[in-house]
Amino acid sequence: MFEEQTYEALMERMLDRLPDDIDKRENSVIWNALAPAAAELAQSYIWLDQVFELVFADTAQGEFLDRRAAEVGIERKPATKAVWSAVIQPDNINIPAGSRFFIEDVYFQYSKDGTLECETPGKAGNVQLTDQPLLSLDTIPGLESIKMKELVIPGQEEEDDASLYDRYLIRARREAVSANRAHYKKWAEEVPGVGRAKVFPLWNGEGTVKIVITDGNLDVASDLLVKRVQEYIDPVPGEGEGQAPIGSKATVESAKWLDIDIEVAVELQMDWTLEGAQKEIEEKVKTLLKSIAFEKSTIRMSALNDILYHSESVSDYADVLLNGESKNLVLQDIEIPRLRQVKVIEQTG
Structure with missing residues (x-):
């Protein structure tokens, strides 16, 4: 916003305000008198620009993002213990x-x-x-x-700025009140150890709600973590003893694994082995699946093709199969994809 307020621009404007019959050349008395003030003003504009960055939530960081989030009732999640x-x-x-x-x-x-x-x-x-x-x-x-x-x-580190900002946007754009769907999601994700949650209203009739959770590593949640979320939200179904209102029967469950098998024929780059290529592809696929968990409902062939295209070990590839088929794989609402194996074979002919 203040990029044009440089030291040179400030000096020019200050000198222009002086009468022309005064010596305004560099290192003159008046020039030397104005130069320190111009330098300090230029520095102030730099600081002011940084202040504007910290005022708005999309560019705020650290404690300044904490203060913006607190305005809508959101607090940064502290580190939790394993x-x-x-x-x-x-x-x-x-x-x-x-x-x-x-x-x-x-x-x-x-x-x-x-x-x-x-x-x-x-x-x-x-x-x-x-x-x-x-x-x-x-x-x-x-x-x-x-x-x-x-x-x-699993223990979790303190919530980072990106995650806090995402929750701030959800809270600011869709208020979590009166036991609506967003409110149940907020309650579940408040429990230490929970990563993400999905809410299914009226899943078993009037007044019923199902909450499906992952742990902090976006893996299947343990029975203990499910029990803690259940006790926090609705320990005695329908009685209003937890966060859920009277008459609402909440059921907490863990997400389920869906094993993923990938097969591909590759032409290797020089000095690469099939084992090395398999390891490289596995790591990239695991990262992809982790980003999809409870966020997207489809594993796309285009994403796998992108991984293979940008793999250092692969010169060319063909015949990509995802769970035995060459098409996108649609996940059920409660499923988390987990890589079981990557089978890499060498292209022939």
Whole structure:
């Protein structure tokens, strides 16, 4: 907005205001007197331009986007903690809630529901720890061993600006009030560990609502996460004990996997192997499927062709099959695509 307010432009305008019988040449007394003021004014215009960028939500960043979002009742999601299930020996031992354990410099606390919650928010607790033993920081009589079983709720980093802005737009353009569809979606995604949610009104008759969720990694949600969302929204169906109003019966479910198989015949670039090409294509397809999860309903052949066209390992390709067919694949509303395999064969002839 203020790109034209440069130091040179300001100096020219200031000097033009002076009578012509005054020496206005560079390094004259009046020129040297005005130059510092022009420099400071030019810097002020630069700062003012930056302030305008921070005022509007589409260009605001950090705490300034937080303040815009707060105007419509939206807060940035804080980092959440990973939750693991555990295998305990003997299995009937009583471990006090809050007991602390550690493994590989990551610390966990035992919860009353029998899970282990990472003390460090974010993805620190998402590392591969399955079947690894933990060391106790407290004296627990009778405890023989405790091992990690599986990650049931992945930890998430603090919400980034892009995600916060998307939620701000949804809230600003379609108000989530009075238990409308947007309100149920907002409630579900408020629960720590939830990634995205879909809402299906009247799915089983009058007054019923189904909420289907993913976890923070946009994967299938665990039973524990489903239970937490159910308890938050509608712990006693129809009674109004949670966020849902009296008479509304909400049912929370996890999304379902849909396995994806891709087959393609390729002509390799020099110095590439089929194994290397397969690995490169797999990584790009996984990124594509993650972007589609609960956002789009179709996996398009054009997107796969684009991946193959821009792959460094591929010189040419043909016969692309998606789950055995050469056409777009339509997902059901509750399905998340998951790559099972990429079969890469070398073109002949």
